[in-house]
Amino acid sequence: MLKPLLIEIGVEELPAVPLLKELKNIETKYAKILEEYSLLCDFEFYYTPRRLVLWHSEFKSTQEDSVEEFFGAPLAVAYKDGEPTPAAKGFAKKCGVSLEELSSTDKGGKAVLYYKKDVKGKESAELLPEIIEKWIKSLEFGKTMRWGTSPDKFIRPVRWVNVMMNDELVPLTLFGVNSHKSTYLHRIAKFGALEVSTAKEYFEVLKEGGVTLFPELRAQKIKEDFVGIEKSSGLTIEVDEELFDEVVAITENPTALLGSFDEAFLRLPPEVIITSMKEHQRYFPVFKDGKLINKFVVVSNALTNDFCEVIAGNEVVLRPRLADGLFFWDNDLKRGLSTEGLEKITFFKGLGTVTDKIEREEKIASRLFDKYELNESKEDLTRAVTLAKADLMSEMVYEFTELQGLMGGYYARKQGENEEVATAIAEQYLPDGEDSDLPSTPLSAVLAMSIKLDTLLGLFSVNQIPTGSRDPFALRRAVNGIVRIVNEYGFNFDIIETIKDLASGYESIDLKKLESFILERVKRYYDVNPSIIAAVLASGDRDLLSIGKKIEALKNLVNSEGFGEVSATFNRVANIVKDLDLSAELNVNTGLFEEEAEKSLFSRYSEASSKKYETYEEELDALLGLKPELDNFFTNVMVNVDDVSIKNNRKSLVASVYKSILNIADIKEVSV
Numbered sequence: 036m037l038k039p040l041l042i043e044i045g046v047e048e049l050p051a052v053p054l055l056k057e058l059k060n061i062e063t064k065y066a067k068i069l070e071e072y073s074l075l076c077d078f079e080f081y082y083t084p085r086r087l088v089l090w091h092s093e094f095k096s097t098q099e100d101s102v103e104e105f106f107g108a109p110l111a112v113a114y115k116d117g118e119p120t121p122a123a124k125g126f127a128k129k130c131g132v133s134l135e136e137l138s139s140t141d142k143g144g145k146a147v148l149y150y151k152k153d154v155k156g157k158e159s160a161e162l163l164p165e166i167i168e169k170w171i172k173s174l175e176f177g178k179t180m181r182w183g184t185s186p187d188k189f190i191r192p193v194r195w196v197n198v199m200m201n202d203e204l205v206p207l208t209l210f211g212v213n214s215h216k217s218t219y220l221h222r223i224a225k226f227g228a229l230e231v232s233t234a235k236e237y238f239e240v241l242k243e244g245g246v247t248l249f250p251e252l253r254a255q256k257i258k259e260d261f262v263g264i265e266k267s268s269g270l271t272i273e274v275d276e277e278l279f280d281e282v283v284a285i286t287e288n289p290t291a292l293l294g295s296f297d298e299a300f301l302r303l304p305p306e307v308i309i310t311s312m313k314e315h316q317r318y319f320p321v322f323k324d325g326k327l328i329n330k331f332v333v334v335s336n337a338l339t340n341d342f343c344e345v346i347a348g349n350e351v352v353l354r355p356r357l358a359d360g361l362f363f364w365d366n367d368l369k370r371g372l373s374t375e376g377l378e379k380i381t382f383f384k385g386l387g388t389v390t391d392k393i394e395r396e397e398k399i400a401s402r403l404f405d406k407y408e409l410n411e412s413k414e415d416l417t418r419a420v421t422l423a424k425a426d427l428m429s430e431m432v433y434e435f436t437e438l439q440g441l442m443g444g445y446y447a448r449k450q451g452e453n454e455e456v457a458t459a460i461a462e463q464y465l466p467d468g469e470d471s472d473l474p475s476t477p478l479s480a481v482l483a484m485s486i487k488l489d490t491l492l493g494l495f496s497v498n499q500i501p502t503g504s505r506d507p508f509a510l511r512r513a514v515n516g517i518v519r520i521v522n523e524y525g526f527n528f529d530i531i532e533t534i535k536d537l538a539s540g541y542e543s544i545d546l547k548k549l550e551s552f553i554l555e556r557v558k559r560y561y562d563v564n565p566s567i568i569a570a571v572l573a574s575g576d577r578d579l580l581s582i583g584k585k586i587e588a589l590k591n592l593v594n595s596e597g598f599g600e601v602s603a604t605f606n607r608v609a610n611i612v613k614d615l616d617l618s619a620e621l622n623v624n625t626g627l628f629e630e631e632a633e634k635s636l637f638s639r640y641s642e643a644s645s646k647k648y649e650t651y652e653e654e655l656d657a658l659l660g661l662k663p664e665l666d667n668f669f670t671n672v673m674v675n676v677d678d679v680s681i682k683n684n685r686k687s688l689v690a691s692v693y694k695s696i697l698n699i700a701d702i703k704e705v706s707v
Contacts (some may be wrong), residue, residue: 037076038201040094041234042163044087044171044209045195045219051284051613053176053190054082065089072162073098081248083287085219087171088248090234094200098156105130107148110139123148159201164207167198171209185211195219195228202233220244221288223338244568245338249308254283257334260291261319264332266579268293271322272332278313282334285317290335293321294346298329300357303364304445310435311356319354349448363430368521372425372446380427385497385542389424390611395540396420400485402536407526411455411478419459419482426460466516480520487513488537495549496541514556521579528579528593531553551575557582563590566706581651589700590653592659599707604669605663605696609703611674612690621691627684632671636664637688644695658696665692 062080069075074095081088094198107113107126114123119134127134130150140149171189177187189212196214198205207214217228218237224244231237238248247253257279261272270293282289300308305320305327310330312318321330333349335342378390380551386392390496397420406412426443435442444461448454455478462479463486465472473481491513496501501510521528530553531546538544558568563586571585592598615621628634639661674685696702 037093038096039199039234040089040091040159040163040676041197041199041237042089042167042199043195043197043218044167044193045197046087046189046193046287047191048084049082049191050176051084051281053178054284057174057176061087061174065170068166068170070174072166073101073156074159074162074166079390082247082250082284082286083246085287086248089449094566095159096200097158098162100156100220101154103152103154105150106140106142107137107150108148110148113148126150136314160205163198163200163205164209167207168209174206175397183211187211192377195232197237199234202544221338222247227466242654246354247258247288250283253286253289254279257282257291260289260334261332264291264293268330270324270328270330270431271325273309275313275319278317278319282317286334286336288336288338290337290342292333292335292342292346292349294318294331294333294350294353296329296331296350296357300361300504301327301329303357303360304440304442306441307360307364307431307435308357310438311360313354314435314437316349316353318349345577359434360431363434367426367429367431367442367446368449370429371450372422372443372452374421376428377424383493383497383499386493389427392493393420393424395493396423396482396485396489398540399488399537400481403481403484403526407477407481407524409477409481411476415453415455416459416478416481418452419456419463419478420485422452422456423460423463423482423486466519468512469515473519473543477524480524480526482682484517484520484526485698487516488533490542491549492534492537492541495552496544500548500552509550511556515521515560515647518560518579518583519555522583526580530579532577561586564593564706566704567593567700570700570702570704573704574697574699576698585651585699588650588655588707593705593707601659601662602702602705602707604623604665605659605693605702607669608665608689609701610695612686612693617690617694617697621687623688624680624684627681629681630672632664632668633685633688636661636668639664640688640692644691655696655699658692658699661692661703665689 062078065078065080066075069078076091076094078089078091078094081090105126108122112122113120113126123134123137126148127137130137130152132150136150138149139146141147172187174190176190179190180192181188182192189210192210193210195217196207196209196212197216197218198207198214199216204214204216215228216232217230218241219225219228220241221244227242229240231240241248247256261274264270265272286668308327309320312320316333319332321328321332331349331353333346335345335349337345339345374390374393377393378388380389381387382389382392397417400416400420401413404416409416423440423443426439426446429446430444431442432439439464440648441461443463444457446658447457447460455476458476459474459479459482462474462476463482465474465479465483473485481668490508491510494508494510499508501508506512517528520526534546534549534553538546554572557572558565561568561583568586571582571589572583576582576585623637625634626636628637643657643661646657648657668689672685674682676682676685
């Protein structure tokens, strides 16, 4: 029989970030536990900052009956001379039956001891306390706490538990709290518990009591409020998706409100104001004609018809935050950008100070500048590298560490550094994420690469290599950033040559490990058929720029119509030449040709291989276009003839074709 089931775990306000990180796992974990108990069925999960709720419109009232099977030792082991051995006796004890109740069956071609028993399903109400406790304790929110006398820990104290099946209370105790048919409304609507008789009543009283239980409805309400504010004011609200999810998680009755702050604070860089609002207050910045103005949007959780005091209160709270920022800004401008003191800050154990890191970055930047023959000023690059970490000594960055680099760019402009230098400083960590902007100038790009390369080389030199999902220094992101910069600016970057050249400035680096690490990131960077990447890397190319171009070229051809037939032909080519050393020079003697198919293949191959191509795709297209000539060759020419010189000549002809393609990719590695 199916019955409705409501589970509500009431807690003190949950912190939004840990909740949102675990959110994707909450339903999966519950479903897995239900499956363990043979009670899996459809359900919905809801949350507010004060409750975690599971709702089944139909839940199995009992487990289904089942059959348990037990397999024991082979009969030859279980019985000796007709007498049961300890193996047989132990199996009977395990099954909880006498030896006479055991039977045998065939398993893996052997007769073994066997026992089967029917298991009657238990009542769900008996199992729910265990299921709920197992589920709630499986949730991982990071830091946990104890409260009262309970030895158990959870992210926040559990204050009430309400479990009703078919509107009847399911008795249980969780974290020392007994279940009751009651819930809590919005604190302004009612402070204490409210009895509920049915699940239907539960949903109704929450709605009437100022609690929007469904997260999607809270999100919808906030979006509608945003649209209303924008239409009525002619302003634009900058919606940070992570911040938006947070305010959905911390409100039960959301209302978006427009507040303001003193225009004098607009003297601050926009990023300082925005960071102050987002990080400390969870406010959304507001723009007019693309420019930040002295307004903000706060999502209130208040239950009232008059929000004047709510707006005023938030304006009062924001003012000292911005005042602090202005104080830091003015003090930093008086001091100016200075690297004094960086020699006292340790970068990482074994890698010296921040000053030492700057010196290493400067050497790398100088080499890259010369390598890429930039038209910009090398003096500007040196100046940018020198000042890039100077804002670490500023009061603003001490307060807002996430603004490091960006603030340096502002301070550099204020003290008269030229725009190239200031921009490079501001963009030194770009790209800092998958969707992040890239450095906007070649000079910025070289500085950003230098910083990422020093961090990679330095941490590998002290054996701080990422393992599994652990990557505390974001070295994987650093490689992704280098790949993006290389592709954007057309910088040739041979992995082996570059890291070997730069490694001389470090104690000891396992270059093979570092090469493998970079290549592993390359394999994950491109969103294509993995065999395409494997095929390109099998060519032996280790230049990040050409690897990217080859992957794109091969992807387009692989996705084109008829590639399967082309692949079959070239797999045959690969099979014929598999025993040849393709690194050696291949000599084809046209005087040894006996068949027209040989001459035709050689002629077309010579024509295709002698051309200069604008792109790898054009070159691949031309070489793979030799398929008709190759098919004709395989049909009309016997390769393994008795005459060794003719046989080797024919193999060299086929190998020449394959070798030309192998310069781009090993086609046999591609699976379609």
